Amino acid sequence: MKPDTKLPLLAQIRHCPSREASISRELLIECWHELQRVDVTPFIKPTVPVMAALLLYDERFIGLLNAAESAQLNVIVDLALERYEQQTNPPNKLGRLLVGLTKKE
Numbered sequence: 561m562k563p564d565t566k567l568p569l570l571a572q573i574r575h576c577p578s579r580e581a582s583i584s585r586e587l588l589i590e591c592w593h594e595l596q597r598v599d600v601t602p603f604i605k606p607t608v609p610v611m612a613a614l615l616l617y618d619e620r621f622i623g624l625l626n627a628a629e630s631a632q633l634n635v636i637v638d639l640a641l642e643r644y645e646q647q648t649n650p651p652n653k654l655g656r657l658l659v660g661l662t663k664k665e
Contacts, residue, residue, distance in 0.1 A: 583647045
């Protein structure tokens with residue numbers, strides 16, 4: 561590829577919104593550790609993230625939702641997991657290589 565044609569291509573790649581992945585495995589671990597530090601006592605109402613985690617983790621808590629609500633929650637979480645996987649492990653190896661190259665320049 562000629563240098564004069566490579567520069568516009570690199571400029572387009574740099575402006576591609578898919579390059580701006582704000583989610584990473586490291587961020588997941590960091591946020592999970594923060595969530596674990598949320599104070600839960602008999603006198604403090606559970607936070608929304610804690611309750612969401614319990615609804616998904618323990619079948620005793622899922623009883624707080626009806627079947628339709630539970631199904632909707634699972635669909636949303638499955639969608640979030642799919643998008644997390646796409647951002648943290650893009651399927652396009654060539655695209656990942658190009659993004660890596662443009663970040664170095």
